[in-house]
Amino acid sequence: MTNVIERNNVKVSGVASGQPMIFAHGFGCDQQMWRWVVPAFEHDHHIVLFDHVGCGGSDASAYDPQSYGTLDRYAADVLELIHELDLRDVVFVGHSVSSMIGVLASIAEPDRFAGLVLVGPSPRYIDDGEYVGGFQASDIDELLDSLDSNYLGWSRAMAPTIMGNPDRPELGEELSESFCRVDPAIARQFARVTFLGDNRADLERVTVPTLVVQCSDDVIAPTAVGTYVHERIADSALEILDVSGHCPNLSAPDQTAEAIRRFVDRSAALV
Amino acid sequence: MTAPPTPGGGQAATKPKIPVDDLARLVDTSPMGYITAGPDGRIDHVNSTFARWVGFDRSELVGQRTFQQLLAPGGRIYYDTHVRPILDMNEEVREIAVELVCADGSRLPVLINVARRVRPSTGEAVIETVVFDATERRRYEQELVLERRLAELSEARLQFLYDVVAGLATATTVDEVVEVIRTRGATSVTGVTCSVWLFEPGERAAVRAAPVTPSASVDRIEFPDGGAALDRLLDGELVVLADCEQARKAYPLLCGWLLEAGRRSAVIAPLLDGAELSGVISYGFDELHDFDEQELRVVRSLSAQAELALSRTAALEAERRSRARLSSLQRFTSLLAGAVTLDDVIDSIVESATTLLGAVGVRVALLDETRTKILFARGGGLGGEETEAVDVDESTIAGEVIRTGKVVVRESRAALIESFPTSPILDEQCFGRVVGAPLLDGDGPLGAWVLVFDEEGPPDDDDTKLIQLFVEQAAQAIRRGQQFDLEHRVAVTLQQSLLAEVPDAPGWHVDTTYVPGSDHLVVGGDLFDVTAFEDGRLVVVVADVVGHGLGAAAAMGQLRSAAKALALVLSTPAALLRGLDEFASSTLGVLYSSVGCVMLDAGGAGRYGCAGHPHPVLRRADGTTLILEDGRSPLLGVAGELRSDAEITIELGDTLAVFTDGLVERRDGHVDDEVDRLRALLTSTDFTEPDGHAHALMTSMLDGAEPTDDIVVVCVTRTGDSPADPS
Numbered sequence: 001m002t003n004v005i006e007r008n009n010v011k012v013s014g015v016a017s018g019q020p021m022i023f024a025h026g027f028g029c030d031q032q033m034w035r036w037v038v039p040a041f042e043h044d045h046h047i048v049l050f051d052h053v054g055c056g057g058s059d060a061s062a063y064d065p066q067s068y069g070t071l072d073r074y075a076a077d078v079l080e081l082i083h084e085l086d087l088r089d090v091v092f093v094g095h096s097v098s099s100m101i102g103v104l105a106s107i108a109e110p111d112r113f114a115g116l117v118l119v120g121p122s123p124r125y126i127d128d129g130e131y132v133g134g135f136q137a138s139d140i141d142e143l144l145d146s147l148d149s150n151y152l153g154w155s156r157a158m159a160p161t162i163m164g165n166p167d168r169p170e171l172g173e174e175l176s177e178s179f180c181r182v183d184p185a186i187a188r189q190f191a192r193v194t195f196l197g198d199n200r201a202d203l204e205r206v207t208v209p210t211l212v213v214q215c216s217d218d219v220i221a222p223t224a225v226g227t228y229v230h231e232r233i234a235d236s237a238l239e240i241l242d243v244s245g246h247c248p249n250l251s252a253p254d255q256t257a258e259a260i261r262r263f264v265d266r267s268a269a270l271v
Numbered sequence: 272m273t274a275p276p277t278p279g280g281g282q283a284a285t286k287p288k289i290p291v292d293d294l295a296r297l298v299d300t301s302p303m304g305y306i307t308a309g310p311d312g313r314i315d316h317v318n319s320t321f322a323r324w325v326g327f328d329r330s331e332l333v334g335q336r337t338f339q340q341l342l343a344p345g346g347r348i349y350y351d352t353h354v355r356p357i358l359d360m361n362e363e364v365r366e367i368a369v370e371l372v373c374a375d376g377s378r379l380p381v382l383i384n385v386a387r388r389v390r391p392s393t394g395e396a397v398i399e400t401v402v403f404d405a406t407e408r409r410r411y412e413q414e415l416v417l418e419r420r421l422a423e424l425s426e427a428r429l430q431f432l433y434d435v436v437a438g439l440a441t442a443t444t445v446d447e448v449v450e451v452i453r454t455r456g457a458t459s460v461t462g463v464t465c466s467v468w469l470f471e472p473g474e475r476a477a478v479r480a481a482p483v484t485p486s487a488s489v490d491r492i493e494f495p496d497g498g499a500a501l502d503r504l505l506d507g508e509l510v511v512l513a514d515c516e517q518a519r520k521a522y523p524l525l526c527g528w529l530l531e532a533g534r535r536s537a538v539i540a541p542l543l544d545g546a547e548l549s550g551v552i553s554y555g556f557d558e559l560h561d562f563d564e565q566e567l568r569v570v571r572s573l574s575a576q577a578e579l580a581l582s583r584t585a586a587l588e589a590e591r592r593s594r595a596r597l598s599s600l601q602r603f604t605s606l607l608a609g610a611v612t613l614d615d616v617i618d619s620i621v622e623s624a625t626t627l628l629g630a631v632g633v634r635v636a637l638l639d640e641t642r643t644k645i646l647f648a649r650g651g652g653l654g655g656e657e658t659e660a661v662d663v664d665e666s667t668i669a670g671e672v673i674r675t676g677k678v679v680v681r682e683s684r685a686a687l688i689e690s691f692p693t694s695p696i697l698d699e700q701c702f703g704r705v706v707g708a709p710l711l712d713g714d715g716p717l718g719a720w721v722l723v724f725d726e727e728g729p730p731d732d733d734d735t736k737l738i739q740l741f742v743e744q745a746a747q748a749i750r751r752g753q754q755f756d757l758e759h760r761v762a763v764t765l766q767q768s769l770l771a772e773v774p775d776a777p778g779w780h781v782d783t784t785y786v787p788g789s790d791h792l793v794v795g796g797d798l799f800d801v802t803a804f805e806d807g808r809l810v811v812v813v814a815d816v817v818g819h820g821l822g823a824a825a826a827m828g829q830l831r832s833a834a835k836a837l838a839l840v841l842s843t844p845a846a847l848l849r850g851l852d853e854f855a856s857s858t859l860g861v862l863y864s865s866v867g868c869v870m871l872d873a874g875g876a877g878r879y880g881c882a883g884h885p886h887p888v889l890r891r892a893d894g895t896t897l898i899l900e901d902g903r904s905p906l907l908g909v910a911g912e913l914r915s916d917a918e919i920t921i922e923l924g925d926t927l928a929v930f931t932d933g934l935v936e937r938r939d940g941h942v943d944d945e946v947d948r949l950r951a952l953l954t955s956t957d958f959t960e961p962d963g964h965a966h967a968l969m970t971s972m973l974d975g976a977e978p979t980d981d982i983v984v985v986c987v988t989r990t991g992d993s994p995a996d997p998s
Contacts, residue, residue: 028352142345244311246351250359
């Protein structure tokens with residue numbers, strides 16, 4: 001059994017005595033996607049970044065398709081991390097699928113959490129009767145095909161592109177080696193877990209204060225879905241960012257950080 | 272610095288001074304699509320090539336759509352989860368394979384290079400996308416992907432089949448076979464759930480042999496008569512459901528269940544046992560799955576292996592079961608053989624129900640003599656604290672069995688309560704199926720044997736047969752036990768009533784004792800009779816009738832009456848024995864009896880004779896002893912006229928001991944030694960003291976051992992000269 005710190009490539013920064021903030025990346029990337037948001041909190045918070053098993057710099061040998069066949073296992077990893085670092089009053093910031101991972105973790109041990117920030121959350125991607133998730137089951141099949149088609153392009157074409165980044169010296173070679181690189185078989189299984197899941201029933205069980213950060217033009221998690229999440233979680237607020245796409249943490253890091261900051265400060269004021 | 276990527280080998284690219292118009296025209300008609308978009312993704316320029324490819328008018332694109340909106344849904348997700356994040360962190364992303372959805376709905380596979388630039392004139396970010404037609408390349412790639420997948424699969428499948436065969440080879444039970452198929456089957460292809468379903472005998476429904484997860488929604492599937500799926504399976508064919516939704520028309524029920532369980536593709540493989548379908552293996556996929564021929568070959572091959580393993584283990588299990596049944600029946604028979612009384616028999620039956628038949632609860636229900644009540648016993652015999660009595664007409668499963676003479680089964684506790692709400696068997700805590708089987712002898716029902724098992728549902732045919740065999744044995748044993756109890760009771764009563772009286776004999780002290788043998792089988796053979804006359808004469812007869820039980824007891828009674836009658840009229844033991852010889856020739860059961868007879872007058876003089884009987888022992892007043900070895904003749908009925916007797920004189924204070932062989936015959940000792948011991952005991956006994964000597968002698972001789980045979984001891988002590996002168 002590998003240690004959670006190594007297994008999940010846990011990186012700690014900021015102020016050790018500050019309120020802990022865990023940033024969890026979504027499907028397709030790794031902890032680097034928070035790199036422009038985290039600096040806004042490093043001066044007064046205890047920052048914890050990690051990679052889900054199978055992603056980024058995690059220990060891929062710890063990945064087992066059976067046990068990581070549901071989000072519960074990912075949530076268990078988060079709780080293990082919290083226990084290992086003995087974190088309390090945690091603000092959990094989850095992007096995309098990690099929103100639901102945070103939801104599950106907070107339901108399991110609400111006492112450890114001071115708040116949840118759900119960036120681009122979706123409890124279910126596939127339409128179901130009245131519920132509009134934005135996708136058909138066949139769309140997800142196509143996504144899996146896209147992942148397959150891009151195995152070749154990925155390995156051959158991406159590496160040189162990422163390595164040559166003259167205008168962004170902050171992206172060192174180490175990062176370019178690993179950023180958003182993932183074992184294709186793991187990516188496929190993670191995609192199934194992410195896009196075929198249904199966590200709608202879990203939303204009402206969330207008891208900690210929650211902020212939903214919604215992009216105004218997000219095809220993966222449309223505004224209707226973000227609103228749905230907000231309506232189902234009792235103590236929640238909804239912030240809509242005037243941003244297109246699914247990754248405001250990359251495309252609009254300042255706005256994202258400001259929204260999170262407002263929530264964190266308000267929560268702190270309440271405490 | 273707004274120069275777009277140069278088309279490969281641009282013919283005009285010679286010197287720096289190219290007119291902007293030419294460049295624009297080149298870009299517009301180059302064999303690549305070229306799009307620029309604002310930071311929000313909204314298209315602000317497309318070239319003609321791209322517009323032509325996608326079949327939209329330029330005005331339908333510019334300012335109207337984003338590039339992502341032109342992508343097929345899978346690619347759209349991919350773009351937002353992979354391309355844009357990278358683009359946000361880097362300037363370029365290259366050679367991403369996506370599909371464009373054209374105006375007519377057709378799909379165009381393309382490769383895109385995307386770059387993020389800053390327009391120097393305005394400082395705004397601009398997204399440039401260069402699009403290559405990748406139809407050919409995509410086809411080639413797909414083949415490569417397919418081949419790679421096949422190569423991986425081939426290797427994996429070979430290993431998989433090898434693992435399965437190895438696993439099945441060591442399986443010795445059906446459960447183990449199922450476990451091997453289920454667990455290995457689930458690892459054969461990613462995203463597959465494998466279940467094994469076994470048909471219930473004679474039913475067109477299969478039950479999941481081992482649930483995949485405890486919460487599996489369906490654990491029983493039915494194949495109604497004439498179902499298309501069933502026909503295919505019976506022909507040994509696979510039912511391949513690449514899309515359960517579409518296959519719904521052909522296989523409505525099957526697909527209904529699969530969809531309900533969240534499966535979108537599935538394949539069902541038959542498990543045939545000869546021409547019969549013994550079960551199926553199902554492989555379910557929760558996303559659409561294209562089955563290739565090689566995969567289906569693996570599925571067929573797995574089924575064939577499973578069929579072999581199942582028929583082998585089924586045969587093994589059947590043999591194990593039938594051997595176990597035979598041995599349990601043998602154990603039951605030998606247990607019953609050792610049970611003599613009814614209580615013993617009932618205890619054996621109750622014990623065997625749990626140890627040999629695997630029941631968790633049991634009642635032996637027997638009709639009482641009036642045939643109006645049923646006595647229920649659950650160990651400790653009938654009449655014990657655990658016995659309950661119920662009217663035969665009352666609604667009990669035992670009553671139903673007794674009334675109909677047939678096996679009655681209720682498959683669950685609920686079913687039993689519904690039929691027999693007051694049945695005493697309901698006292699048992701938890702149970703499933705209840706089986707009541709009739710205990711019959713030639714004359715009709717004796718009772719019922721009610722067995723409770725912990726599982727529910729109908730009993731196995733073989734189990735029912737075994738119960739019937741047990742019930743036959745049990746009925747015989749019960750009948751025998753009842754017979755024995757009856758005879759034993761009568762015999763003991765009869766004997767004790769006959770032996771009760773010892774007359775007052777003037778001048779003599781007569782002390783007697785009788786003990787029945789502890790072995791139930793030998794009660795009822797020994798007798799004594801003492802006749803005292805007013806003139807002081809005394810006749811003592813001691814006899815041992817051959818046989819046991821009720822017959823021997825009856826013969827003993829007759830012999831005693833005859834001896835009494837003869838003693839009244841005859842004057843010598845030889846004459847009495849001759850008389851009994853005649854009686855024996857005409858009376859069943861008396862033949863071969865041994866008889867000892869002593870006739871004494873008031874003065875102590877007299878004669879004694881022994882027909883095959885142990886010699887009496889005389890103890891003189893001084894303590895010396897003498898064995899009376901004369902007057903011998905054979906057992907009753909075999910001596911002809913040759914009866915003899917011998918003289919004897921008993922002085923005042925002398926004691927004569929007459930007894931049956933039970934007193935001196937020990938299983939582990941020699942008769943002569945025992946007689947010596949008896950003589951020593953007689954010597955040390957003070958016969959001037961009052962009663963109890965005969966019993967004390969018997970007790971001392973037994974020396975703590977149980978009497979294996981009946982024992983009679985008669986001690987005659989001469990206490991007076993003569994009775995009062997009759998004159």
